[in-house]
Amino acid sequence: MYLLNSFSMSQIGFKKREIETDVLCIGGGIAGLMAAIRASECGSKVLVVEKADTLYSGSGGLGNDHFMCYIPEVHGSDIEPMIDEFQRGQQGGLRDRSFIMTWLEYSYEMVKLWDSWGIPMKYKGQYEFAGHALPGHLLMNLHYAGANQKKILTEQALKRKVKILNRVMCFDLLYDMGKVCGAIGINTREDETLIIRSKSVVLGTGSVMRLYPASTPAWMFNTRLSPTCVGDGRAMAYRAGAELVSIEIPLIRCGPKYFARAGKATWAGVLRDPSGRPVGPFVTKPDNKYGDPVVDIYQDMFVDYKKSGRGPVYMDCDGLSDEELDYMLHWLRNEGNVSLLRYLEEEGIDIRKNPIEFWTYEHELFPRGGIYYNERAETSIDGLYAAGDEFFGGISGAAVFGWIAGENASAYAKKHDVNESNGPEIQSKENESLLLELRNRRVGPDWKEANIALQQIMCDYAGLVRSETLLEAGLRALLKVKEKAKKRMMARNSHELMRCLEVLNMIEIGELVFTTARERKETRGKHIRVDYPFTNPLLEKLLVVTKTEKGPMLEWRIARK
C-alpha cells in the first residue's frame, strides 16, 4: 500500500528522458487525437502526451451526444442561415464568419469519418438532430452515440502509428526565437522529467475547471466537465507568448443538483416551479427534440426564482412515454452520465414520478475564451496550433479544428527542423529547479490548500460581482497566493507534483482574468461590473492579452464579421 505520510529523507532527484518528434500533441482528448490522426496521415512522426489515459481521458472520456454540424441534405444547400444561427448562439460575436464557415464546412466530413470508424453518428439509420435550440429554429446539433469515442479514436491513432505517452503532463512549452519547439513534461507516476523537442505543437488540453470553486465548494472534483481539464494549455501558450482572448467573460451552466454533470440539453422535461407551473414560455410538456431551452435564454432564472421566493425549480419529465423515456436515457448514457443514472436507479428515484431539482452551478464559472486560434488552427506564434476547448469549441470544434491543426502542424513540421539550440535547455533547467523545490520541501501547503486559496479569491473578487476596487484587491491577494504557492508548496509524490503544476497554471490564468476584467469597463454577459452596469456597444470588441517582459499587454481588437 502507498503511504501518504512516508517521506524519503534523502534528496529526491528526477530521471530524465529526451524525445524527438515531428508533431507533438499535448492532450489526448478529441482535439489531440484528431490532430494526431491527421498529422500522421500527412506523413509526420506524431507523439500524443496525455496526463491520464487516452482511452477514458478528458471531458469526453465517457462519451458525448451532441455534435454541431451542417449537413446539406438535412439543412439545405445554403449554409448562411446556419452561420446566422451560430452567431446568435453562445459564441456569437466571438468568432468571425470565415471561421464559422470553415467549421461548418468540415463538420459533415468529420461526421462521415467518425461513422466509418464505428462511432454511431446515425440513430435508426437517420441523422437525428435535437437539443440546444429554440422551438422553430434551426437544429444544429446532431445526436450521436459517443460512449466509445475515446477508445475508437485511440485505436485509429495507434493504427496510424501515432505514439501515445499516457500519464505524462506537459506543463511548459519550449520556445526559442519566437517559435515553439517542444515541451517539458513530468511523468505523473514517478519522478521523471521529459524534454520533448518537436517541429510543431498542437494544444488540446480542454476547458478550465477548478479555477473557481465547484458548485459544491467543499467537494472540489464535483465539476460539470472533467476536473482534470484546468487550462494547462492556456497557461503554457501564454507563457510562450501566444495571444489569449476573451478570458474576462465568464460562462456559467446549469444541471442536476447536487451531482454536477453536463448534458442539460439531453433532458427532455419541462422546468417547473414548486407549484408545477412551467418557468419558461417555450414548452409545456416534455419534448425530446428541444428539451426546455429557457435556461439558455434566461441564465439568471434559477437564482431569480430563489431570490424572489418562487424556487426551487424542478426538471419534470412527467408525461414522457416509455419509448420517449428510453430515447432520453439512451442519449444521457452516451453523454457519459452513466454514474448519475445508476445513482438515480439505486436511490429509487423515478425520473417520471420524481421531479429533480436543477440549478445554476453558480460558483463554477469558467472563462468563455482562451487561446486565440484561427480557421487554420494557428495560434499567434509560429509552430503552435490549438483546437477544441482551448477556445470553447465543444465536440465538433475539437474534431474539426483538431483535424485542421494536425494537417497544418504536419505541413509546418515538414518545412522546419528540430531546434538544436541551447535556449530550450536553459529553460528546462529553470523548470527543473522548480520541480526539485516542490518535491523536496518537507513542510508547507499542499496543492489542495493552494487550489482552495485560489478558488476563494476568484469567487469573491472576480466572481459574479466585479468592480475596480474588488478586482484590484483580489489581484493583490492572488499575487500573494502565487508567491506563497511558488515558495512554499510541496508535493509528496509525482501525482501531487502534477496537481501543484496544475495549480500554478491556474494561478497564471486567474491573474489574467483579473487583469482583463479590470480593463473591460462595462457589463457584458456574466462579466458583471457593478461600477459599469451597462453593456457598452463601443466595447463590442475582443480583448487580447499577451505576455511581455513588462507584464501582460492588453489590446482591443475588432472581431472580423
Place this chain on the structure above:
Amino acid sequence: MPPVIDKEKCICCGQCVEACQCDVFFGSKKDEIPNAIYPDECWHCNACVEACPAEGAIKLRIPLPLMILYKERK
C-alpha cells in the same frame, strides 16, 4: 469512499487503475488489489467500473454531498 472494490471479486488486473483519469489509485502496485488513496479526487465518471472485467468487483459510491434532490409528485 468512492470507488469501492470487492476484494473477493477483484482479479488484480489493474484495468481500473489505468482507466482513472484522476489517478485516484496512484501508487497501486501490479497484481495487488488497487487502493484509492485519493478518493476525493474522484469525478465519479464510471470509467473504473466500465474497465473492470470482473463482474461486480468495483462500484462507485456517490458521496453524500452529491445527493440528487427531488420531490414526490403530489
